[in-house]
Amino acid sequence: MRALQMVGEGRLEMDEIAVPEVREGWALLRTVASAAGLFHTQMVKGMLDTGGLPRILGHEIIGEIVEAGSPASPPPGTLVVSDAVVGCGVCEWCIRGEDSICPWMHHLGIDLDGGFAEYVLAPEANIFPLPPDINVQEAVMLSSAVPATVHAVSKVGVDAGMRVAVSGVGSIGFAVCQVAKAFGATTIVAADVSDAQLEAVAPWVDATINVGDMTPAEADSAMREAGGVPHGFDVGFETAGQASSVDTTIKVLRPGGSAMMMGIVDGRTAINFESYLAEFVRREVSFVTTFGFTRKDFLIGNALYLGGRLDVSPLVGPTVTLDEVPATLDYIVEHGTGGKRYVVDVGMA
Ligand SMILES: [Zn+2]
Structure with missing residues (x-):
């Protein structure tokens, strides 16, 4: 052969x-x-x-x-x-x-x-x-691509009625939006820095936001407003592998929410052990990872x-x-x- x-x-x-x-x-x-x-x-x-x-x-x-x-x-x-x-x-x-x-x-x-x-x-x-x-x-x-997405969506516990934020809608984020919807998510807000990618995913989500010139705090507010979830999202997906995207994903969570970290981040994020008490413990949010x-x-x-x-x-x-x-x-x-x-x-x- x-x-x-x-x-x-x-x-x-x-x-x-x-x-x-x-x-x-x-x-x-x-x-x-x-x-x-x-x-x-x-x-x-x-x-x-x-x-x-x-x-x-x-x-x-x-x-x-x-x-x-x-x-x-x-x-x-x-x-x-x-x-x-x-x-x-x-x-x-x-x-x-x-x-x-x-x-x-x-x-x-x-x-x-x-x-x-x-x-x-x-x-x-x-x-x-x-x-x-x-x-x-x-x-x-x-x-x-599909089973990796199913693994992440299922591991972080997306279920009927959940409100989901997706930071980064390249190929993985695009698939995440669809699978989260199939798992029963009722509100999905997608954020990216590319209008073309946001347009492609628009039919599958409730709102899209270009966060290109926003700080993580600004992106957080804009996403909560677009999703109609002033207290935050049940689940956030980070697929961009960018430090600012990690920060946004943690910020958009409601108290008790979970962040699924799919992107591989190479660099420093603003969230570190100094902000650990305020960002994680005080809000009791979970940080979930996935492999394969x-x-x-x-x-x-x-x-x-x-x-x-x-x-x-x-x-x-x-x-x-x-x-x-x-x-x-x-x-x-x-x-x-x-x-x-x-x-x-x-x-x-
Ligand atoms: Zn074994």
Whole structure:
């Protein structure tokens, strides 16, 4: 099979290698599509442990079953999306269904071979059947962007009737607004510094605010007013990864509210241990973090998408071939992704 392998730091190589042999508990998939994004540029730079080289990257996997042994597995030929998280299955976290934080976790496309090849092995427990006529480019979003969002929305406890503030509506914030609505949020206010992004998310939320020239305190007041929630929001999502966005997200909470921190902030925020008593303890607000997703999040995300509750089309970027992946990653390093996932056509035809 043709496989795009990482063979060293900064080095991807197209090789002809043997199709992997099926092991017990694992299914052999013919890869249909994968995705390329900022994460892969970091992988290629050597920022994550690949568990040895060469390694086939590509953690987002849409495939067709070639062979699977379990009677519960869908039959050969079934189109599936694979969860890339491979928990040990034995530890207390895996038993609780928290496989995304299993200390012995492996990951397809990171330290196990992934979807940048014509065939890939995936645990049978990780594959979810999809309708054969599904839009494959959109289905790629079900392999990471959607379950990651479901995980965050469900972990922070969004429920019927809740009032939600979303700071940052790039691809993740956009998905957060839709999933929060599907979980029953009745008031959603989105803030960003880009009018274009606010316009895209407008149909899914109750109000949008450009906070580009506001301090966190000003953004807080404007968001409370727009949402009609003078005492603050039940839940705030931070997805921008900016210090000012973190400050705003904490400020907009009602006493007893929860902040879900999805952005990776690199820098100092105004909220620190000196303001800890006033901002956190006195108002009894919670600070919740998220990493990855579980198989249950996959089930929920797929059901929401197939049930017409999510529009992932704005997240879909250009489609490239496997051969074009190295040049695409170079392009992403230079120009970013514009909040979209590049779809990698491995065997879509
Ligand atoms: Zn485990």
